[in-house]
Amino acid sequence: MNLSGKTAVKDIAVSSPASARILEKAGVDYCCGGGQSLEDACAGAGVSAEELLARLRASAAEARPEDADWAKAPLGELTEHIRQKHHAYVREAIPRISALLEKVKAKHGANHPEIAAIEGDFLQLGQEMISHMQKEEMILFPYIERLEVSRRGGAAMERPFFQTVRNPIQMMMNEHDAAGNLAKQIRKASSEYAPPADACASYQRLYGELHEFEADLHQHVHLENNLLFPRAVDLENGAR
Ligand SMILES: [Fe+2]
Ligand SMILES: [Fe+2]
Numbered sequence: 001m002n003l004s005g006k007t008a009v010k011d012i013a014v015s016s017p018a019s020a021r022i023l024e025k026a027g028v029d030y031c032c033g034g035g036q037s038l039e040d041a042c043a044g045a046g047v048s049a050e051e052l053l054a055r056l057r058a059s060a061a062e063a064r065p066e067d068a069d070w071a072k073a074p075l076g077e078l079t080e081h082i083r084q085k086h087h088a089y090v091r092e093a094i095p096r097i098s099a100l101l102e103k104v105k106a107k108h109g110a111n112h113p114e115i116a117a118i119e120g121d122f123l124q125l126g127q128e129m130i131s132h133m134q135k136e137e138m139i140l141f142p143y144i145e146r147l148e149v150s151r152r153g154g155a156a157m158e159r160p161f162f163q164t165v166r167n168p169i170q171m172m173m174n175e176h177d178a179a180g181n182l183a184k185q186i187r188k189a190s191s192e193y194a195p196p197a198d199a200c201a202s203y204q205r206l207y208g209e210l211h212e213f214e215a216d217l218h219q220h221v222h223l224e225n226n227l228l229f230p231r232a233v234d235l236e237n238g239a240r
Helices: 009-015 017-026 038-045 049-061 075-108 114-153 166-189 201-236
Strands: none
Touching: 009 017, 009 038, 009 201, 017 049, 017 201, 038 049, 075 114, 075 201, 114 166, 114 201, 166 201
16 A cells, blocks of 8 residues: 555554554554544644654565454354454453452552543443444344355345444444544543553553453444444445
8 A cells, every 4th residue: 555644544543453553553543533634633633644654654665474354254243253252352351450450559549549530431441442342243243144144155135224334333333433532531530541550460460451441442433334334335246
């Protein structure tokens, strides 16, 4: 791809998983705010677009072969990857992080009221994610999988109760924005996951886990918003 400051962040993230990781590390929003140009996104994140471009170009030159190319793989493989990697991670991380929050709040809550605020946001985020993933797994993903099979075989499909795939996709994207905003609030309340000087080992682990949870959310939403959803819309419109 022709990489410049004007390139949309989501196109860069889609070009390879390694590029998405570089954007993640730099703190550039590539999932919900992916429509922005690299320059604008860098200005928003307070990072140098020139430096980031140099890193992205260097990484493109040494693309890792194990990076699956989700822009071309069958959609059924992509939905399975999202279930196995991201949905499974969210389900096991929520109880683990909630327990840590409980423990750290009991020990440090009096001196650090931000822990209670983070706990409130995280519990809400967890609840919303669980019901969000259920909708994807029970309604949207199976529809996309059936659509792909039917397009391959050329068989007609009945119109779904939601009329067009664009409707549940819009709903899922709105929920992604809400989840992204809660994660941003947690990032802010935790001073960008920097534990205070008096933090014990559990406190430090908690911030590490919360940081990882946010990074996974970004990668997860990126795969859906920028790859799975637009490809499902194309497929419904008749692309093979
Ligand atoms: Fe998902
Ligand atoms: Fe989602």
